[in-house]
Amino acid sequence: MTETYVLGAVLSHIGETMTNQMERAIALAACATAAYYVQRLSIGKSIKDERLDVLVGSLFKFDAPNTAAVYENQILALKEGAFLLGHLLKPGNHQQYKQVTRILYSLLHQAQRLKNSSRIRNDVKKRLIETQPQAELVGLSHPQLISTIADIYRQTFGKLRHKIKIAGSVTHLQQPYTQALIRTLLLTGIRSAYLWRQLGGNDWHLILKKKQAQESVSELFKYIQ
Numbered sequence: 183m184t185e186t187y188v189l190g191a192v193l194s195h196i197g198e199t200m201t202n203q204m205e206r207a208i209a210l211a212a213c214a215t216a217a218y219y220v221q222r223l224s225i226g227k228s229i230k231d232e233r234l235d236v237l238v239g240s241l242f243k244f245d246a247p248n249t250a251a252v253y254e255n256q257i258l259a260l261k262e263g264a265f266l267l268g269h270l271l272k273p274g275n276h277q278q279y280k281q282v283t284r285i286l287y288s289l290l291h292q293a294q295r296l297k298n299s300s301r302i303r304n305d306v307k308k309r310l311i312e313t314q315p316q317a318e319l320v321g322l323s324h325p326q327l328i329s330t331i332a333d334i335y336r337q338t339f340g341k342l343r344h345k346i347k348i349a350g351s352v353t354h355l356q357q358p359y360t361q362a363l364i365r366t367l368l369l370t371g372i373r374s375a376y377l378w379r380q381l382g383g384n385d386w387h388l389i390l391k392k393k394q395a396q397e398s399v400s401e402l403f404k405y406i407q
Contacts, residue, residue: 208253209378209381213290213374215264224360241370271395288347289371313331335366335368
């Protein structure tokens with residue numbers, strides 16, 4: 183969980199006034215992608231290793247030149263989140279996205295708690311730094327690493343009074359590896375939501391500046407089609 187980022191242009195041809203909006207859009211799309219896969223895992227679906235690698239890898243980017251670099255410039259890996267945001271930012275009935283939207287807002291809320299607590303930030307970062315050699319040894323989607331990261335989540339955010347609750351298939355949610363994957367993805371989602379807040383994102387942007395957010399996500403679509 184990095185404390186600072188040197189904010190460069192993610193896409194060099196975009197004007198300076200759009201750069202920060204685009205960086206926020208990337209971070210928010212990553213958070214939404216994590217929420218999307220948490221919801222899918224809760225009902226017995228799966229996540230491809232290449233998607234998981236990008237999200238898990240972001241946990242170990244303690245210093246990056248820009249937001250895209252946090253995700254290894256693999257913006258395509260965030261397409262599910264970008265498309266989800268595209269739907270949620272449009273007027274209309276979003277009942278079909280009720281569960282994943284709840285997860286997304288829970289991640290944003292936990293990121294605010296992270297931002298407000300240096301104790302939690304330092305604890306999570308210390309644990310991730312200690313885990314980095316394992317990530318380099320076994321790979322980002324290895325079950326052993328997933329179990330370790332899940333334990334980091336359980337020992338930190340899992341002990342908070344207001345936990346993120348996941349609804350879904352009891353059969354699948356009781357499987358240990360599914361639980362580990364979900365906890366790992368929740369931590370990646372909080373990390374991305376925290377980055378979004380570092381970049382100036384706040385909940386009011388999604389309400390009062392919805393048009394700006396829509397434009398940024400629409401611009402992002404051009405690079406993930």
